[in-house]
């Protein structure tokens with residue numbers, strides 16, 4: 001789960017971080033504002049049911065933050081499957097070594113011909129041992145809420 005130092009939930013969209021500015025009474029509609037709002041950035045988006053962007057103001061007054069998530073984050077899809085998030089991309093485990101000490105993860109866009117060949121090799125305790133970081137697509141857009149990963153857009 002992506003959190004800032006204050007423990008607030010953040011979302012990552014087009015390389016920028018957003019925080020939840022407003023939720024309607026029934027909780028179905030949320031407004032997410034750029035974390036640079038206090039510095040005058042007016043970028044924001046309106047999200048319906050945590051899944052659909054219905055309105056988007058994507059003009060930022062600044063460049064995308066130069067942060068990179070270097071640690072592997074363990075996430076869960078809405079189907080309850082375990083995936084990991086690394087550097088903005090998501091991976092699923094496709095092979096575990098015979099002794100269980102090493103796991104091989106593929107980009108979630110991988111599999112089949114012409115798909116993404118990026119891979120991650122992780123140790124048992126999710127330390128990165130090897131990266132094949134050759135994605136053929138932009139990172140997915142997503143929101144992590146209560147530890148559950150939801151693709152948006």
Ligand SMILES: [Zn+2]
Pocket residue numbers: 016034035036037041042043059060061062
């Ligand atoms: Zn901004």
Ligand SMILES: [Zn+2]
Pocket residue numbers: 089107108109110116117118134135136137
């Ligand atoms: Zn990929």
